[in-house]
Amino acid sequence: MREVGAFDAKNRLGALLDLVEAGEEVVITRHGKPVARLVSEAGRSDQGKARAAAARILEASKGVRLGGLEIGDLIDEGRR
Template sequence: MRMVGLAEAKAQLSALLDAVEAGEEVVITRRGQPVARVVREQPRSDQAPDWPARLRALHGDQPGPAGSAVELLRELRDQER
């Protein structure tokens, strides 16, 4: 981990980004106190997550509520009267 002051970071931003791209972590300080950490961005998958499959994996084959949401809300409202 490399610590650099704000003035140095501004003057050598391109070199710092080269170091980060090479895997080095850079901490930028202001008056000796750390204020930011610059790390390499992790590559992202271009494929969107399959949310329905993830939910099925979490909840298995649990049945959903019977009836519509409107009916369920009416029942709950009527129970409180």
């Protein structure tokens, strides 16, 4: 991860974008404090895919029993 001041970032944006495209993360600082982070768009997680995966997990867990008990029963037992 590379840190760059805001003034330098403004003047070297093209070079910073090249670094990010190559997989490096760049933190932009103002007066030594981090204010922004440049990361590759390809490195971002896809929220749609994550939600779909969570929905599939929830669907697959419906009706699952452990030792004759449903998961909800076990959760309730733990709360007592």
